[in-house]
Amino acid sequence: MAFITANWNPLGEAFYRKIDLYDMGWSLRDGFKDCMVAAAPYGGPIALLRQPQRPSPSARPQLEIYTSSGANMASFPWKSGPVQQLGWTVCDDLLVIQEDGTVLIYDLFGAFKRHFSMGNEVVQNQVMEAKVFHSPYGTGIAIVTGASRFTLATNIDDLKLRRLPEVPGLQGAPTCWAVLTQDRQTKVLLANGADLYILDNTSCTPVTPPGLSPQACSIVNIAVSFSYKYLALFTDSGHVWMGSSNLKDKLSEVETKVRSTPKQMVWCRRPRSQQPSVVIMWDRLFLVAGECQEIIQYTLDEECVCVAELDGVRIIGGSRHELLQEVPSACEDIFKIASMAPGALLLEAHKEYEKSSQKADEYLREIKEQSVLGEAVKQCVEAAGYEHEPETQKTLLRAASFGKCFLSNFPPEPFVSMCRDLRVLNAIRDYGVGIPLTHPQYKQMTMQVLIDRLVYRKLYPLAIEICRYLKTPEYQGVSRVLKHWACCKVQQKEEPDESIARAVSVKLGEAAGISYSEIAARAYECGRTELAIKLLEFEPRSGEQVPLLLKMKRSQLALSKAIESGDTDLVYTVVTYLKNEMNRGDFFMTLRNQPVALSLYRQFCKHQEQETLKDLFNQDDDHHELGNYYVKASYKESKLEARLSLLQSAVDEYNKAKNEFAAKATEDEMKLLRFQRRVDEEKGEALLGLSLHDTLHSLLSANYHKQAEQLYRDFRVPDKRYWWLKLTALSEKEDWEELEKFAKSKKSPIGYLPFVEVCVKRHNKYEAKKYVSKVTPEQKVKAHLAIGDLDGAAEAAIERRSEGEISTVLARCSPSTDRALLERLNRARSTAAKK
Amino acid sequence: MSAHLSYGRVNLNILREAARKDLREFLDKCAGSKAIVWDEYLTGPFGLIAQYSLLKEHEVEKMFTLKGGRLPPADVKNIIFFVRPRLELMDIIAENVISEDKMHSPRDFHILFVPRRSMLCEQRLKEQGVLGSFINIDEYILDLIPYDGDLLSMESEGAFRECYLENDQTSLYHTAKGLMTLQALYGTIPQIFGKGECARHVANMMLRMKREFAGSQTQILPVFDSLLLLDRNIDLLTPLATQLTYEGLIDEVYGITNGYVKLPPEKFAAQKKQGEASKDLPTEPKKMQLNSAEELYAEIRDKNFNGVGSALSKKAKIISAAFEERHNAKTVGEIKQFVSQLPHMQAARSSLANHTSIAELIKDITTSEAFFDNLTVEQEFMTGVDTDKVNTYIEDCIAQKDPLIKVLRLACMQSVCNNGLKQKVFDYYKREILQTYGYEHMLTLNNLEKTGLLKPQTSTRNNYPTIRKTLKLWMEDANEQNPNDISYVYSGYAPLSVRLAQVLARPGWRSIEEVLKMLPGPHFEERQQLPAGLHKKRQQGENRTTLVFFLGGVTYAEIAALRFLSQMEDGGTEYIIATTKLINGTSWIKSLMDRPEAQTL
Numbered sequence A: 001m002a003f004i005t006a007n008w009n010p011l012g013e014a015f016y017r018k019i020d021l022y023d024m025g026w027s028l029r030d031g032f033k034d035c036m037v038a039a040a041p042y043g044g045p046i047a048l049l050r051q052p053q054r055p056s057p058s059a060r061p062q063l064e065i066y067t068s069s070g071a072n073m074a075s076f077p078w079k080s081g082p083v084q085q086l087g088w089t090v091c092d093d094l095l096v097i098q099e100d101g102t103v104l105i106y107d108l109f110g111a112f113k114r115h116f117s118m119g120n121e122v123v124q125n126q127v128m129e130a131k132v133f134h135s136p137y138g139t140g141i142a143i144v145t146g147a148s149r150f151t152l153a154t155n156i157d158d159l160k161l162r163r164l165p166e167v168p169g170l171q172g173a174p175t176c177w178a179v180l181t182q183d184r185q186t187k188v189l190l191a192n193g194a195d196l197y198i199l200d201n202t203s204c205t206p207v208t209p210p211g212l213s214p215q216a217c218s219i220v221n222i223a224v225s226f227s228y229k230y231l232a233l234f235t236d237s238g239h240v241w242m243g244s245s246n247l248k249d250k251l252s253e254v255e256t257k258v259r260s261t262p263k264q265m266v267w268c269r270r271p272r273s274q275q276p277s278v279v280i281m282w283d284r285l286f287l288v289a290g291e292c293q294e295i296i297q298y299t300l301d302e303e304c305v306c307v308a309e310l311d312g313v314r315i316i317g318g319s320r321h322e323l324l325q326e327v328p329s330a331c332e333d334i335f336k337i338a339s340m341a342p343g344a345l346l347l348e349a350h351k352e353y354e355k356s357s358q359k360a361d362e363y364l365r366e367i368k369e370q371s372v373l374g375e376a377v378k379q380c381v382e383a384a385g386y387e388h389e390p391e392t393q394k395t396l397l398r399a400a401s402f403g404k405c406f407l408s409n410f411p412p413e414p415f416v417s418m419c420r421d422l423r424v425l426n427a428i429r430d431y432g433v434g435i436p437l438t439h440p441q442y443k444q445m446t447m448q449v450l451i452d453r454l455v456y457r458k459l460y461p462l463a464i465e466i467c468r469y470l471k472t473p474e475y476q477g478v479s480r481v482l483k484h485w486a487c488c489k490v491q492q493k494e495e496p497d498e499s500i501a502r503a504v505s506v507k508l509g510e511a512a513g514i515s516y517s518e519i520a521a522r523a524y525e526c527g528r529t530e531l532a533i534k535l536l537e538f539e540p541r542s543g544e545q546v547p548l549l550l551k552m553k554r555s556q557l558a559l560s561k562a563i564e565s566g567d568t569d570l571v572y573t574v575v576t577y578l579k580n581e582m583n584r585g586d587f588f589m590t591l592r593n594q595p596v597a598l599s600l601y602r603q604f605c606k607h608q609e610q611e612t613l614k615d616l617f618n619q620d621d622d623h624h625e626l627g628n629y630y631v632k633a634s635y636k637e638s639k640l641e642a643r644l645s646l647l648q649s650a651v652d653e654y655n656k657a658k659n660e661f662a663a664k665a666t667e668d669e670m671k672l673l674r675f676q677r678r679v680d681e682e683k684g685e686a687l688l689g690l691s692l693h694d695t696l697h698s699l700l701s702a703n704y705h706k707q708a709e710q711l712y713r714d715f716r717v718p719d720k721r722y723w724w725l726k727l728t729a730l731s732e733k734e735d736w737e738e739l740e741k742f743a744k745s746k747k748s749p750i751g752y753l754p755f756v757e758v759c760v761k762r763h764n765k766y767e768a769k770k771y772v773s774k775v776t777p778e779q780k781v782k783a784h785l786a787i788g789d790l791d792g793a794a795e796a797a798i799e800r801r802s803e804g805e806i807s808t809v810l811a812r813c814s815p816s817t818d819r820a821l822l823e824r825l826n827r828a829r830s831t832a833a834k835k
Numbered sequence B: 001m002s003a004h005l006s007y008g009r010v011n012l013n014i015l016r017e018a019a020r021k022d023l024r025e026f027l028d029k030c031a032g033s034k035a036i037v038w039d040e041y042l043t044g045p046f047g048l049i050a051q052y053s054l055l056k057e058h059e060v061e062k063m064f065t066l067k068g069g070r071l072p073p074a075d076v077k078n079i080i081f082f083v084r085p086r087l088e089l090m091d092i093i094a095e096n097v098i099s100e101d102k103m104h105s106p107r108d109f110h111i112l113f114v115p116r117r118s119m120l121c122e123q124r125l126k127e128q129g130v131l132g133s134f135i136n137i138d139e140y141i142l143d144l145i146p147y148d149g150d151l152l153s154m155e156s157e158g159a160f161r162e163c164y165l166e167n168d169q170t171s172l173y174h175t176a177k178g179l180m181t182l183q184a185l186y187g188t189i190p191q192i193f194g195k196g197e198c199a200r201h202v203a204n205m206m207l208r209m210k211r212e213f214a215g216s217q218t219q220i221l222p223v224f225d226s227l228l229l230l231d232r233n234i235d236l237l238t239p240l241a242t243q244l245t246y247e248g249l250i251d252e253v254y255g256i257t258n259g260y261v262k263l264p265p266e267k268f269a270a271q272k273k274q275g276e277a278s279k280d281l282p283t284e285p286k287k288m289q290l291n292s293a294e295e296l297y298a299e300i301r302d303k304n305f306n307g308v309g310s311a312l313s314k315k316a317k318i319i320s321a322a323f324e325e326r327h328n329a330k331t332v333g334e335i336k337q338f339v340s341q342l343p344h345m346q347a348a349r350s351s352l353a354n355h356t357s358i359a360e361l362i363k364d365i366t367t368s369e370a371f372f373d374n375l376t377v378e379q380e381f382m383t384g385v386d387t388d389k390v391n392t393y394i395e396d397c398i399a400q401k402d403p404l405i406k407v408l409r410l411a412c413m414q415s416v417c418n419n420g421l422k423q424k425v426f427d428y429y430k431r432e433i434l435q436t437y438g439y440e441h442m443l444t445l446n447n448l449e450k451t452g453l454l455k456p457q458t459s460t461r462n463n464y465p466t467i468r469k470t471l472k473l474w475m476e477d478a479n480e481q482n483p484n485d486i487s488y489v490y491s492g493y494a495p496l497s498v499r500l501a502q503v504l505a506r507p508g509w510r511s512i513e514e515v516l517k518m519l520p521g522p523h524f525e526e527r528q529q530l531p532a533g534l535h536k537k538r539q540q541g542e543n544r545t546t547l548v549f550f551l552g553g554v555t556y557a558e559i560a561a562l563r564f565l566s567q568m569e570d571g572g573t574e575y576i577i578a579t580t581k582l583i584n585g586t587s588w589i590k591s592l593m594d595r596p597e598a599q600t601l
Helices: A002-007 A120-125 A329-335 A342-354 A359-369 A373-386 A390-404 A413-429 A439-445 A447-456 A460-469 A478-489 A497-508 A516-525 A529-536 A542-551 A555-565 A568-581 A584-592 A595-608 A610-619 A623-634 A640-656 A660-683 A692-701 A705-714 A719-733 A736-745 A753-761 A765-772 A777-786 A790-800 A803-812 A819-834 B013-029 B040-047 B052-057 B087-100 B119-127 B159-165 B170-186 B197-212 B246-253 B295-300 B305-328 B332-366 B369-383 B392-399 B404-417 B423-437 B439-450 B464-470 B496-505 B509-518 B556-567 B585-591
Strands: A008-011 A014-023 A035-039 A046-050 A062-066 A072-077 A083-088 A094-098 A102-106 A112-117 A127-135 A138-145 A150-153 A161-163 A176-182 A185-192 A195-199 A204-207 A219-224 A230-235 A239-244 A250-255 A264-268 A277-281 A285-290 A295-299 A304-309 A312-317 A320-326 B034-038 B060-065 B078-083 B108-113 B134-139 B145-148 B151-153 B191-195 B226-231 B260-263 B286-289 B523-527 B544-551 B573-579
Touching: A002 A008, A002 A014, A008 A285, A008 A295, A035 A083, A035 A304, A035 A312, A046 A083, A083 A127, A083 A138, A094 A127, A094 A138, A112 A120, A120 A138, A127 A176, A138 A176, A138 A185, A150 A185, A176 A219, A185 A219, A219 A264, A230 A264, A239 A277, A264 A304, A264 A312, A264 A320, A277 A304, A329 A342, A329 A373, A342 A359, A342 A373, A342 A390, A359 A373, A373 A390, A373 A413, A390 A413, A413 A439, A413 A447, A413 A460, A439 A447, A447 A460, A447 A478, A460 A478, A478 A497, A478 A516, A497 A529, A516 A529, A516 A542, A529 A542, A542 A555, A542 A568, A555 A568, A555 A584, A555 A595, A568 A584, A568 A595, A568 B119, A568 B170, A584 A595, A584 A610, A595 A610, A595 B087, A610 A623, A623 A640, A623 A660, A623 B439, A640 A660, A660 A692, A660 A705, A660 B423, A660 B439, A692 A705, A692 A719, A692 B423, A719 A736, A719 A753, A719 B392, A719 B423, A736 A753, A736 A765, A753 A765, A753 A777, A765 A777, A777 A790, A777 A803, A790 A803, A790 A819, A803 A819, B013 B052, B013 B134, B013 B145, B013 B170, B034 B040, B040 B078, B052 B060, B078 B087, B087 B108, B087 B119, B159 B170, B159 B439, B159 B585, B170 B197, B170 B544, B191 B197, B197 B226, B197 B523, B197 B544, B226 B496, B246 B305, B246 B332, B246 B556, B260 B332, B295 B305, B295 B332, B305 B332, B369 B392, B369 B404, B392 B404, B392 B423, B404 B423, B404 B439, B404 B585, B423 B439, B464 B509, B496 B509, B496 B544, B496 B556, B556 B573
Parallel strands: B034 B060, B034 B078, B078 B108, B108 B134, B151 B573, B191 B226, B226 B544, B544 B573
Antiparallel strands: A008 A014, A014 A320, A035 A046, A046 A062, A062 A072, A083 A094, A094 A102, A102 A112, A127 A138, A138 A150, A150 A161, A176 A185, A185 A195, A195 A204, A219 A230, A230 A239, A239 A250, A264 A277, A277 A285, A285 A295, A304 A312, A312 A320, B145 B151, B191 B523, B260 B286
């Protein structure tokens, strides 16, 4: 396996290696000559802005976007203003910063998204230099203008421009500068000749890096590490100073013996780096300067660009794409020549095993004797993650799997998840996809983001495959991808609405938790309202459909969807919206076709807008409800005339509704009110507002029998009730004489038991007795009992031979009752029972 | 406090705990000391979820009732409004907030909408210019409140009126949401049966919501086997009849609200402190909580009132026997054991004393002639005697100006039992009522007509007798002491709604298709797919669990009847009961009344 270390170069205690990622698929005739290049970290896309071959006023530069493997994604002539800088955002959007300070944003496929400006001041003074940087807050832009002033935007998605203070003595652009993020603050570090300044929101502070060699007259390049923790300065004396970015500690200083200004300088570190280094690039020369002051030198046969990564540096050239990194310790342990590390032994053991050699056993024993088999397996698994070649990965994983067989309780997760991760990584590193992520980068980036990136590249099938393979919950995985697919699909202008809608529904049919309303919203944004409506049909949540439908001015449909959802609050919302949008007539017509909405609106009006309620009923010719409306309104009036006039309106409406009963009743009510007023005025009573019944009662109590009689006739009060009324009124007054007259006036329609009862109620047994004889035979027993005449009751009951009645009498007997009576009753009962 | 909720077939305490958790989370969102301003209507239902102690633990220091004007002073950091989403309440809140701003000590405002936030209300707050003053606007999803071990209620007073009179289906939406919450906690209910328009609507919404939440299904073994949704308007008769169970009568006579009843204090004065002569009679009504946490009450609540007396005296004997035990206790161990049981026995004794008093109070009423006459007429109607003529008793009641609700209850009952009154009878009653109680009641009569309670006959055919016979709604000689049929709860009348549930369980609705067609609204059956692996394997002899949901209210007597079915030896089904509101004839008719507040002329 010696060849694995063939590309290793020692640097201090550690090794550095260059891995071939791709032979670039593009065909650049002159390499990067006359090109502005920007490549995004995490194996992101590459943008090229190529100046026209023969400069002429009509010739335009060409903007091209490629994958990391050099496959073209977009290419178009640049028709906007002169470009100062290209850059990529954290979500793979291309930023083009023009000299006039305008920043244009394009997506991966070269579609224009939006633009913004870096401030009015810039328009005059022009951008001299610009840098794009990434921080936890997102993607930021820093520019320096012709007036030597810096302007910062920390997050382009939440644009807040900050103009930094003036730098004393700075004329034109600084020699070099970089953006730092420290203590949650973004600052600019700049060098003007030998002077170094830190520029923050409020001040410009001169700083001196500790131990910078005095020979230098000028700092010509600055590099900040990926994590913003470290800083490298290159001086015109050919020294590289390395230290912490807060400028408190110095790590090392290396003399390169090259004095010309480098083209690019970047840090090359990895997490838990043994030997961090700085990569410095000139036209033909490429140096890796380690902290140990040693240097690896490569020659370049073409113009290149370096991209700093979390765990190394990618070098992109016109024909090749390579990754330079410090060899991870697991790989070093295993592959270093003559290594006796557990992993190396295990790999050897497995190799022998494959050859069916007994040496396998020897090696294994050796590992087991040191009881490091677990560690050996771990090493192999880890190393597999760092290897780029699938063959090497497999070899290592097979060795790990072999070693695992001899371990009893080794946890399976690391092995399994590494296998899965590698499968995903190999798939996306594929030339066709062109995302050369390393394992640590993948872990840092997270699967979610990776899926997002694949989706953004429209690699939907791959994204879905990965989600399925990793068993991501449908919600976050497949469904999300499908939603993006659908959002993209709806933008295909050439396809007719019908077929897109069908395609979307067929694909998304079974996926859980798809938000069709989002897809529809996208279709609407693209001006495809009809398609949006079709798509909304698939949305199971009616509630979700409503806001978009309202936005699309499909208010009628919104209303029926709101109704369908059953959420009355939503219906109210649409109704309120309609009310403000439409003229009153149309609004009422709309409601008329939607009974549910109409009744809700009526409810609303009942509490909030009485007048509208009337209009609604009018519109529907609902005369009955209008009648009710007027009746209700009449009670709010404290003036009799007003009340009467409202009641008259009610009568009219009831008549129109052919509701004779209600009309008559209301007329009666008016008649009663008028009557009451008259009597009140004449006799000084307070009858107004009483019910007919109470009016009669009051009249009778006050001895206005004539008036009572009149009411009784006018309102055709049933005799029975009138008798009850008069009876009650007279007995309450204890006007026994009048009562007796009344009883004799004609045959009582309610019988005479009530007479007995009201007298008893008033504790007047004497009067009560007068009526007992008049009571019908059926009620005789009751009447006698009411006045406490047990003998009479017994007599009546026996006469009627009713078992029930006899029992009732018996129940009222007490121990003091006459014996003979009791016996008679009992005898009569048994006779009655026999029958 | 809530142990009785977990004793039943379905542990309803899970629901209560979930509701408590949400409440705590919201309270913690508003850091610091707080005062709660209550929509008065909510305090009762909330009492069933959380006592003041829980609120106190979360730094609630003051409580006020929502009313206009300025808020009372309270030295707290947060003011939280607990309100129903109603526009008129928003106006009051706005008034509170606006007048608050004039004072100097700034307090943070929050709103908690119960059971759901509403855009309409937020819009109103915005119009009033106070929406920005609220730090938190949240919703507290409290649809179904656990009332007892087998009873859930939404305590939505106006549900029947809204659904059947005003065509406002808000409460049905909340019902569907509540059932979804229930399913999230107790698993998907595989079968849904229903009868009535509202039932259909709720089932549709449930199925729709299930589709909407597809993918986020909970993997819970279903606790309920089926759900039966019943519209109140398929059985208008039952609530009109006077309930004759113990609990039903307490409700009829004194009214039970949120599990509490207020009783006249006189009967309870003596036992307040035994031995001591009570100096003065208490004037405050005695408030008692009624639920199955009280052993004796659980035993007698569902009995026909005629069977309560004997149950009480049996209990009295047991208790005094238990107290007599102390004479037999000889050894220290025995005495110790006796003493340890003492608190329980004393509780039982005071519970017995209370219920004896209540039973006496109720007996005074049930033995009165008026009660008897009323009941006789009710039973005549239910058996179909002379329902097509003007009833003299009703006439007499009107003539004597008995309470209007009593008259309306009877008239409605006659109408329902006759499938509408003859036009002449109908007009006569209406005229009598208007003349006696005032013309303003025309609106109420109108409402009753719209809901089908008191209406003129439209077809000549009265199908009530057919329904009565097919469903055996009237059972002669119902056994009140040892019942063998649900008809005991009304001493002869078997509530139609519960009969439907009973027939559904066995032999199934197919046997009564004809009758179902006579009742309003569609009847249906839906199945909900269960995720694989969640199909319940029923043990031999294991009962099914059915959730019966009454849309528009249920009476205590109906609940008693369902409990009776649950307890039947060979019943095969246990019932959990849910409803929009616990009602009785009086509260029900009251909710349908319109009383314009007349200005004095």
